[in-house]
Amino acid sequence: MTDTTELFCLRPDVVVEPVVAGWYATTQLVSPLAHAMNTAFRHLPIMQSYIQSPQMHAAAVQDPDLLGGPFIDHPAERASDVVDLLESTRGAQQDHLKLADAVRTAWETLQNRAAGGSMADIYAAMPDDLRGFLELVYTPGGTPDLRVFEALLYRSAHYTPHLQGALIHRISGDERPFSMSTPRFPSPDKFALNRPFSDKAYDVLGRLRREPMSRADIASALKLNDADAAAFDAFLTPASPRAPVEAATQSRWRYFGHACVLVESAGGRSVLVDPVIAYESGDAPERYTIDDLPDFIDVVLITHNHPDHVLIETLLALRWKIGTILVARSGGSMVDPSLKSALTAIGFADVREVDYLEAVQVGDVSIQALPFLGEHADLDISCKAAWLVDAGMRMVFAADSNNLDPVLYDRLATSIGRLDALFLGMECEGAPMSWLYGAMLPFAVDRADDQERRLDGSNATRARALIESLDVDQVYIYAMGLEPWLKFITGMAPEDDSTPMQQSEELLAQCRQVGMQAQRLYGRATSEDAVETVEFDL
Structure with a gap:
């Protein structure tokens, strides 16, 4: 007998938006200490400011010059929701707020008492909430510092997966409120999934984008009651035959936007770099989506722990078909949360830390980690x-690497040999240090220092020096934040006359002058159809 049960998939415009305590989820909100610091010193001040003047925030989010600033993108009519979130934060996250205050107290104690002598007696003076989680150290130059036993924090009451969940809803276009400053609220058209990120429900949702199920099986797999199953029906579409993703017959790469590139080998292995993947919105530019990925991803590579390179939203959607994730090793500083710990905590089974110049072999693909300078405002960050x-x-x-010392690449050249292609970001006018790390710092930063220590990539001069150090055939400029689906993460909307765009144009011209193939990537691209240069209007 033929089974006539109707099968469904998720609609292609459905977003499973991960949230932690009402805020868009990043790895900083998974890491217990970083979560506490961001709650106390980023989220609370933003909410307090909004409550004092919703109209000011409403005006600010309309000002292109303030894009990416600490302004809540909700109309004044939702002020009561912000008030409720503020009060619930003060109540439900008392332990996080105490932990954040303890960190500030620990820094003050260290600054006052660690003058170059032994710190053995200072341990007892550390706040109780932090004792046992810290090592007190001096840098080789004699500056007192705190090192975190982050693995212990994940095994303590400070790790709160019950605050994790998702809002499932449909979108039209690529516009979404800026992730770092606008809390996410449930509404009649948003389905709240109150499950920790490690829950298998996210794998079910990921599979539903490609593998159809019956309504009954969906409700069972997601543990939906009758009312929730009826509400969830708005996100389903009858399954239709889908063409299989074309398998690679030779080595190739495909550009999915920003810093996300899929590499496939002739032997059928796949490597996905910095997965941040767009939805099919119908808007320009044309893009690849999750439907264009292979059925299994052998390795995911993360270049660094910034949300436009390690996006929980995309990673959870792919978790069910990811083999291994490779990341750099965290050094344990306050501003350097471990990517391995965060990704393991949210349910990834095989996350490996790799040291510089360590090689990993996966079938016919060889992978090696290389040093990364810049983009982190001179902070002690090794991840x-x-x-x-x-x-x-x-x-x-190379993502957002900044060629601060060309000698590094002179030395690397002898180790890594000839390259077919270099992928390099040129966001050379990045945000000030406090934009991303302000909540994590022990003390307020001098404004002049904050403006000088920016999250910068290479400009044309530094990029050209990098290319000259290495034996490179082709250069691809990427990770520029150009695609519209990145704006809600980066807070950027680059213009043709912006410094990064002008610098990238200069580099393209320099490459053309010496006959080198060079291209600035945008939207989607492949190694099969790469051309000498590309021109586009933003």
């Missing part, structure tokens, strides 16, 4: 790596 991927084509994905 970052460029990646050399040899899948028949030899490619380096």
